[in-house]
Amino acid sequence: MLESLEQELQEFEKKQYKFSAEINSNKENIKVAKKTMDQIKINIADDKNALVLKEKELDKVGGLFQKLKEMDQKDTEALLKAQEKYQKISAGLLESEDGKNATLEQQLINAKQSITQAQTELKQCEMTLNHNRQQLNKKQKDMHSTENEYKKYNMDLEKKEKELKNLENELQKLNYKDGYSEDLKNQRNTLMAEIRPLREKVDQFESRYSQTRFEYRNPESNFNAKSVKGIVCKLINLKDKSAAYALEVAAGGKLYNVIVDTEVTSKKLLQYGQLQQRVTIIPLNRVSGKFMDQQTIALAEKLVGKENVQPALTLLDFPNEITPAITWIFGQIFVCKNMETAKKIAFHERIMKKCVTLEGDLFDPAGTLSGGAPAKSGSILLKLEELKEIQNELNKKEYLLKDVETALSNVAQTAEKYAVLKQKYDLLTYEIDMIRQSLQQTSYHKIKEEVDSLNATIKELTQRITAAKNLEKDSTKRAKDIEIQLKDAVNVRDKQLKEAENQLNVLKKKAEQSRKEWQNREQESETLELEIKELKKTIESGNEQLLQAEEKSNLFEQKGETLQQELEETKDKVKELQNSIKEQKNIINQQNKDIQGLITRKEDIIKQNKELELDIKKLNHEINDIKKCAADCKHKVLELTRKYEWIEQEKAYFGKEGI
Template sequence: MRVAELIIDGFKSYAVRTHITGWDAEFNAITGLNGSGKSNILDAICFVLGIKNLSNVRVSNLNELVYKRGQAGINKASVTIVFDNSNREKSPIGYEQFPQISVTRQLIVGGRNKYLINGHTAQQHAVETFFQSVQLNVNNPHFLIMQGKITKVLNMKPPEILAMIEEAAGTRMFEERRDKALHTIAKKEKKLQEIMSLLEEEISPKLEKLRKEKRAYLEFQKTEVELDALKRFTTAHQYYEKSRGLKETQASLAHQRDRLDKIVGERDQLQREIRALEQEMADVNTRREEELAKDGRLAGLEGSVRSVEMRLVKIRAQRANAERGVEEESSTLMSMQAREADWIQGLELKEATIKENQVSFTELKTQEASRVEALRKAEAKIQALSTGMSTDEGKETGFLEQLREAKETVASYETQVETTEMRMQHLRRREKDLRKQVQASSQQDASMAKEREEAMQALQKIKHSLKALDWDPAREQALREEMNGAQRAVEEAEEEVRRVQSSGGVPSFQYMDPHPGFERRKVKGLVAELLRLPPEHSGKATAIQVAAGGALYNVVVEDEVVASSLIQQGQLRKRVTMIPLNKIATGRVERERVGAAQKIAPGKVDLALSLLGYPSEVEKAMDHVFGHCLICADSQTAAKVTFDPKVKMRSVTYDGDVYSPAGTLQGGSRAQGPSVLAKFEWLHAAKARLEEAKTRLTKAERAWNEAE
């Protein structure tokens, strides 16, 4: 690819469009008088290649590249370079099919640039990549020899010469891209760390809160459904009971009506009998009157009359009883009818209640649908928050950007509020002081004399008290200094404990009391926290740590009940393994095997458990963790004792290499820095110094109180 044509329009001294053609494939020279524009042609080539250092084209800003800085009616500079692309082997990648390639750069007064490749708009980065692909980097040109360039090349240092050779070879472009990619990766990793920190500190707690609210809402929804089902069941049961009562009442009413009809029939029958008896009585009276005139049968007739009268009285009594029965049955019928009306009214009320419950059920279903939709939107919002994107329509900013802006706004408002409150407090104090001064000025003269007299009297009393108490100022000063020194020692020790705990690598077991009255003494702590490594064995800390492995972070508790309570209700932040002292099986090996190992390598083999110190109450736990492993001085010793038929035990070297009787070996690079056990020893030492400082402070305070 070589230059075939150069078109300059409005660039520096070229006011009109100028075509420069006839370029030779091997050598070209530009000649002319001084000031005729020879150097401007080279400047135009550098300009279209995308030069950034304007001092190389002898200007201080882009506006100077336009003809007379745009003051002659020309406000645009344009340079087009046309390359002959007939040699496909040296063509830029992606442009092999074009016989010619034209690159144009336009500059408008005001500093706006525009690039075109083959007539199509392109970005400046694309143009730079295009030229770098054919070893043309105008910002570090090896093909452009300016005045003084040869001397500069001769005076270059080896790194600068290497950079020039890399540029000429075309590898510099890839190194720049690599550096840029590494820089971008570093920025992205930093941003990722910020996002992860934000996710862990702010979004995760909010997400957990939303999850709890979701669970509470689902529980509430379930309870509502159950309540609604129970209400409907209760209403149906009441409706069934009322319906059954109504049917019973209707049956009783029908029975009473039948009985009433029967009683009415009996009453009519009795009335007919009464009328018949009355007729018979009238007939008897008639016959009696007829018989009066006769002498024989009057007494018999009178007896008949008396019997008939007795029957009549009986029949009338029966009639009265029947009439009372009719009245009673009538009243019962009326009460039954009233109860029937009440049952009908209750039934209507229950039917209305059923309709209302159906309407309420429909409304609850609608509310459930709306809440489910709100829940779906909340979950979508949570998902959007977790991905860091904005949930507002029409915005392209991320959640982090919104959060940052919101924090800045809140910080500015809080600053303004604090400033205003401080000013108001200052003004209030000033006002209060002025008021006090005004009030005190009127009483100052009289009170000062009185206060002086009282102060003198108090001074005399104090002097007499000191004489009586045999007060020693030097001893008081010594006690005060001792107490202040003890207080400073306590504060320094507490700070040291906090520093060791916050330095990292010192795990802790945190939990909440599973139930009120829980005895924390039943939780002994982590295995790593309970053991002590004597100073003479400090070089074996790595071996002890490897021998324990993950069991170093197991939690020792008194029994399985405590372990179960902590796991279920202790609100643990991470998964842990519990070691109940009443259930754990010990793993200490026979003394003969340990003795055999020590005979193989005297002074180089120890049982891991024998190197440690620990409270006697946790002996079973320590036996379980460390009672089945040997600590060896080196790998040769470990290999001998591990695979010896009389030993056959797992061994760990001082460097942390593990030898197993099964034939496996573990080793390699270890984490740099102090081990976990060493950090725990620092923590124990710091706590011991804290206790010593507290004891010293207690003694100093007791001495001070006794002196008082």
């Protein structure tokens, strides 16, 4: 066995050296990958800076280029218009004041037509205006005669609207939303319906597990309920549900003890609390549990592995204020994975602590063991975890219900006042609507609408008359000017043609200059765009390279973690094998010592055996001598008996005193 262990150790030592070498090589690979990543990042940053500069330059050049291009387009359009204008003037279509081209004769005809249209519009508008003014005077008189009825309704309306405004102010001051009370009642009904099944579940649980319920009456007035902390099982929370049964066994009956602040509170509860069942009370000021020391924990973890043993306290959450009681109950207990682990720890000479397995087997260093099949009903702590969720939900709902009922109580009076005011408001609104309908049906209201319509029409007609007069005036002036131009038509045409030709030449030069400047900037813009495109490709390629380098680095790091883990496992295995070999050698040495002792003892026994054999021979020789002597004596007695008859007769008295 030792030889096989040594061979296995050699194999694992080779693995250890191999993993160490691979880890060192992998570290170098990571360094190279990170160096490559850093260089790629620098290159990308440089390219990005260059890209920003080029884009700024392109914006500058591009802006100027776009401006030149727009200017060229405008100049080209202006040139086309100037060419068109020149062609029309050449064809005898002279430019008029409105910018349109036509012959002077046609312009004169258009001007006279405008005069005629303006005069016709003016006459029609004046006739309609006079008629409407007559109608307006008549309607105003009619409106005056029906004013009293309208005033009466209007005063009533103003009064009601003022009352409505006052009611609105009063409603706003109440700060109450319509339907709020009904919403609260609906919320209350919903919460009560949700609370009922939750409360039933809690009651069913507590009736089934009566030991988890602690009920008492206040032993005195002004009793501080916070001094009673509660039952242990309800004050602790499980960090690991798989350890529930172990913790339940570890606590035993203490799981159902009641924690209070002082022994004074416990006496009051026992004497005057009218308790319904027997309970054990733990006063916090009278218990002082101890945390397990770290050396003991470290030794236990070293013996069986950290994953196989945990102090019971580390598996629980609980309020700080009850720490003395919880440490008193759980502070010196280990929870172990299995019986073998628990046995090793419980009876180790440097530990000697109670251990409980996950299955509920209890090992006490005092020598007692307990276990067997777990309770059929399951772990009470797990059931309590479920109950706590229900209880939390119940507490939340009850808290909301309390808030809703408080809000209902507070808002009841306001809601009643709001309902009264709202009824008045609705009634007043209805009355105002009816008054407005009555107003609209009065003669005054109808006539007033007609008067307003007539005033609007008169205003429009006045504006149209003004516009027609201005058109007549402008058209008359234009006709006179055209008649003068007709007398000198040739000169007018030549003058406009010359002006158009000059304008055309100027615009031609301007358009040519704009196109030349635009084309010069176009090549510069295209070069910058090409450079920007190449920089973007380079940055994109750099990002891809960086991503690949990061992936490669991550792979190396993952590989390093795997190798490190394998190395640690190998080191642990090497250490374990070294310890095993050491233990095996110690066993062999001990066995050698035992064998040597046995050999020595064997030699002593052989020597002793020989001596005893000699003693046996001596004793056998002595026995034979005694037997021979006895036979001689017997023969001699027979001879004496034959020779002397009185010996047989007196034999019965031989050896007796006084005869």
